[in-house]
Amino acid sequence: FEPFTTTIAVGVTAALGRTIYNYFHESCDPKWVQLNATGLQADLESQLFGQHIASRIILKAVTGFMNNNNPKKPLVLSLHGWTGTGKNFVSQLIADNIYKKGMDSSFVHIFTSELHFPHASQIETYKSQLQHWIRGNVTNCAHSMFIFDEMDKMHAGAIDGINPFMDYQYKLDGVSYSKAIFIFLSNSGSTFITQTTLDSLKAGKEREKLKLKDMETALSLSTPLFIYRGVSNVVDYFIPFLPLESRHIVQCIMVKMKNMGLKPEHEKACELADEIVNYFPKDEKLFSSPGCKTIASRLRFYM
Numbered sequence: 001f002e003p004f005t006t007t008i009a010v011g012v013t014a015a016l017g018r019t020i021y022n023y024f025h026e027s028c029d030p031k032w033v034q035l036n037a038t039g040l041q042a043d044l045e046s047q048l049f050g051q052h053i054a055s056r057i058i059l060k061a062v063t064g065f066m067n068n069n070n071p072k073k074p075l076v077l078s079l080h081g082w083t084g085t086g087k088n089f090v091s092q093l094i095a096d097n098i099y100k101k102g103m104d105s106s107f108v109h110i111f112t113s114e115l116h117f118p119h120a121s122q123i124e125t126y127k128s129q130l131q132h133w134i135r136g137n138v139t140n141c142a143h144s145m146f147i148f149d150e151m152d153k154m155h156a157g158a159i160d161g162i163n164p165f166m167d168y169q170y171k172l173d174g175v176s177y178s179k180a181i182f183i184f185l186s187n188s189g190s191t192f193i194t195q196t197t198l199d200s201l202k203a204g205k206e207r208e209k210l211k212l213k214d215m216e217t218a219l220s221l222s223t224p225l226f227i228y229r230g231v232s233n234v235v236d237y238f239i240p241f242l243p244l245e246s247r248h249i250v251q252c253i254m255v256k257m258k259n260m261g262l263k264p265e266h267e268k269a270c271e272l273a274d275e276i277v278n279y280f281p282k283d284e285k286l287f288s289s290p291g292c293k294t295i296a297s298r299l300r301f302y303m
């Protein structure tokens with residue numbers, strides 16, 4: 001080949017290689033990171049059971065935030081509620097509708113207090129690692145998402161590591177964090193949420209009539225560490241996850257039956273909801289103790 005043809009051939013091959021690489025390799029551009037608001041709404045409506053408050057607020061918060069090209073601060077959501085009520089699940093629905101690779105995206109990061117920050121004596125190390133990690137990831141992709149599970153078991157020092165990133169600021173050491181999303185998950189406040197739901201049902205009020213304002217203030221006060229470390233001030237929404245009733249467990253069972261390749265039968269699901277799940281409080285027996293968690297493994301045992 002003459003030099004001119006060779007140069008063109010090499011150039012074309014390199015460009016093609018780059019295109020193929022970009023096509024398969026996740027990057028921070030809108031092809032990989034973009035909110036599908038209709039998808040999020042549809043998923044929340046069809047897959048998340050019994051959480052009308054969370055569903056509405058999350059859709060509003062995430063859509064408003066992602067549609068704003070110039071947010072003044074990161075989106076900070078604090079999800080509270082009894083075990084198995086959908087806090088992790090909803091985080092997954094959010095990730096699925098922002099990142100093409102969902103929870104497998106390299107821009108979604110999950111921390112679990114007892115797993116990632118187990119030793120109180122190492123808090124200073126965790127704090128500095130966490131800060132480096134967040135800074136590195138946000139530099140890499142502004143729309144990074146950080147999920148902190150078991151927030152109620154988090155050490156104060158680790159919280160101090162994240163706190164500066166969540167406030168209103170133009171830039172911190174040259175990096176802007178205002179497009180990042182922070183989601184905290186915790187069981188704190190669940191006693192209050194349960195009691196409020198119970199009182200309301202006993203008073204003959206429909207569950208769906210419960211509003212965020214019935215619980216928000218109490219939730220903002222439910223994590224003493226948040227108050228002490230000033231985190232409450234940077235949380236945009238405290239979101240209650242209501243305890244699930246047997247009709248929601250029936251819905252979860254139907255989904256799991258389908259996932260297991262079985263024909264979802266409503267009557268059978270109702271029987272199982274009675275048989276495989278315990279309900280509380282002791283007298284009323286209204287709410288599922290495990291929520292919808294462990295339903296799949298219990299079903300496997302019973303079917």
Ligand SMILES: Nc1ncnc2c1ncn2[C@@H]1O[C@H](COP(=O)(O)OP(=O)(O)OP(=O)(O)O)[C@@H](O)[C@H]1O
Pocket residue numbers: 047048049050051081082083084085086087088089090185186187241252291292293294
């Ligand atoms: N409200 C719900 N609607 C539909 N499915 C649900 C709901 N809540 C829980 N599930 C199902 O149960 C599984 C476990 O729930 P999830 O992990 O979201 O609970 P959690 O609230 O995060 O609990 P924990 O506080 O113990 O971490 C989910 O993956 C989902 O399949």
